[in-house]
Amino acid sequence: MFVMKCRVCRGRACLEIRRHNAAFCTEHFLHHCRQQVDRAVHSQGMFTHDDRVLLAVSGGKDSLMLWDVLLKLGYQVDGLYIGLGIGDYSRESVGRCRSFSSERGACLVEVDMVSQYGYDIPTAASVARRATCSTCGLSKRYVMNDVAMKGDYVVLATGHNLDDEAAVLFGNLMHWNMEALARQKPVLDAKSGFVKKVKPLIRLGERETAAYAVLERIDYIVEECPMVADNTGLRYKDVLNVLESKSPGTKHQLYLGYLDRGASYFDDADSAARDVHPCGFCGSPTTAEICAFCRLQRLATDEQPKLDVVCGQAAGDGDDG
């Protein structure tokens, strides 16, 4: 019987990574994951051991394994959990984040959308007649930035992995969404009103983040968010999975090749970033009079008069910098 051997110690391997043409035992697989994260952090200049990092955590495998990796690498990382008000899913996911942080003595910042911003995601999406994932993304980006700025964090990290980024890039290319292409980088530097944003998991696929979480016995929420229906993002992931299975390294090549060779050509395409001013309500930088978040919030809450504006317009969607 053929037994895969660990690339490092030649012991029995537990996992093969075809795009690296390598297999690893448990110990060296975990080490490999940490190494890949540290390599992304260093090579892209994401942050140093002196920086206070805020990591957005959902209770899923990616964000919790990243928190674990960063803590083990000695970085100063607080978690940020945003309660979106999505029934059992939210109740279970916050529980995983609390257990994780208390077991490690790490700081978890919790923000509840309903009590702090007056709405939950399903209601807001319905009232604003906006797609749920879009409503959620807009809300999370605003809150993450807000908490990071007010908490004097140097950088905001998210758990987007290689599969996520490759699929988003794929979609941006299929639609030649130039603004999004210009912004699709693992590091977006701080600028007036926006905290620096980084994605330290870009060198790990989701099969690897899941394996890491299982091997490190991290109790994460396995279920996908129940609001995510069949969307084009998942379709692009499926297509990339088909190509990856035939040519291991396809996603790596697409996304990291973009960063190496393609991305710099699109620097000029981020026009929205050049023309921002303070939102009339909250003061956050926006390309519109009132930022997309405030428009959504006013629509979704009864406490303040509704504005006569249309949500979901392109201009407001560029606010996330």
Added chain:
Amino acid sequence: MFVMKCRVCRGRACLEIRRHNAAFCTEHFLHHCRQQVDRAVHSQGMFTHDDRVLLAVSGGKDSLMLWDVLLKLGYQVDGLYIGLGIGDYSRESVGRCRSFSSERGACLVEVDMVSQYGYDIPTAASVARRATCSTCGLSKRYVMNDVAMKGDYVVLATGHNLDDEAAVLFGNLMHWNMEALARQKPVLDAKSGFVKKVKPLIRLGERETAAYAVLERIDYIVEECPMVADNTGLRYKDVLNVLESKSPGTKHQLYLGYLDRGASYFDDADSAARDVHPCGFCGSPTTAEICAFCRLQRLATDEQPKLDVVCGQAAGDGDDG
């Protein structure tokens, strides 16, 4: 029973084109195809009715239907058939081209690789240890340009359709092949030693070119070239077909969106085009000392001494301008 109606005359439709959200009867479908070709020719400034056009024809649906369309639109188009020496496939395909041209009183230029250049494609690929499709592409590009230049044609046209171009673009993006991205345009202007090259079929998918050929009773060779095995180009076509079936317009959006919004960003990436000089043998412009075609020809023929060069190097592959 639901009967599709022609968008133009409301008569019974024979074909639906989902990406245009339209259906057509035979007459108006044929008119639609000619209109799409004429639109590409005009909007991209490919050629005028005063220009002598050389169209590369293989005997397949795309090149023969394009010849038919261009003749019906009143353009001056001669065909160029290149005999590649691929057994029955070559014998059958030249027959279709001869029948087509004689029925229409059009001029067909024939070039036989073996008698005029001393080698056939299968032998050359084997001797040069180069992939067959790559050997064939290199040979055809050289011969097409050579015949067009010597015959004083203003422009060389090829029958690449929307499916072809979308799949090639897809592959160039997956690999971030910057040189190829910079050159992937439906019009490459003439420059020292290179004739102007155009692709008038970029607005028609291969389902449409096939339907046109059938409806116009064009006798084309249905078989694919027997040398084409499963290659990544076909894999990309499969993937795009999956996406197209779920979202009609995917290929159009990818390729024509690239031309509209993406392509101009890559103008600087065509470095090979800037540094060419005459080939030491044939005088054609090349980035190497001896052009890739001459290197291949010397390897593939016994008539001249073999050169001590390696075929298939990247530098030589940029010769097609």
